[in-house]
Amino acid sequence: MNWVYLTLAGLLEIVWVIAMKQSNGFTRLVPSLVMAVAMAGSFSLLALAMRSLPLGTAYVLWTGIGAVGAFTAGIVLFGDSLSASRVIAAALIVTGMAILKMS
Numbered sequence: 416m417n418w419v420y421l422t423l424a425g426l427l428e429i430v431w432v433i434a435m436k437q438s439n440g441f442t443r444l445v446p447s448l449v450m451a452v453a454m455a456g457s458f459s460l461l462a463l464a465m466r467s468l469p470l471g472t473a474y475v476l477w478t479g480i481g482a483v484g485a486f487t488a489g490i491v492l493f494g495d496s497l498s499a500s501r502v503i504a505a506a507l508i509v510t511g512m513a514i515l516k517m518s
Contacts, residue, residue, distance in 0.1 A: 425480025
């Protein structure tokens with residue numbers, strides 16, 4: 416169950432970072448509220464996952480899911496640039512997460 420908590424925490428990290436972008440520096444109420452709720456949920460689920468998962472593993476996977484998800488959302492939703500070096504960097508993050516989970 417802790418892996419489910421960790422995965423959901425990572426997905427909520429993606430939600431709150433997208434909402435933060437859409438809040439326009441916290442000048443828009445609804446995205447700011449979505450961000451706060453998603454952030455609280457993300458941290459809570461991370462804390463639950465860390466009850467039995469090692470600190471380093473949980474934190475790296477949580478931030479990795481958020482980083483790769485934010486990278487993808489930036490390209491799809493906000494027109495961020497897509498270059499070979501950026502894709503390679505994201506692939507290295509995913510590879511590192513996979514190795515860490517397997518070890």
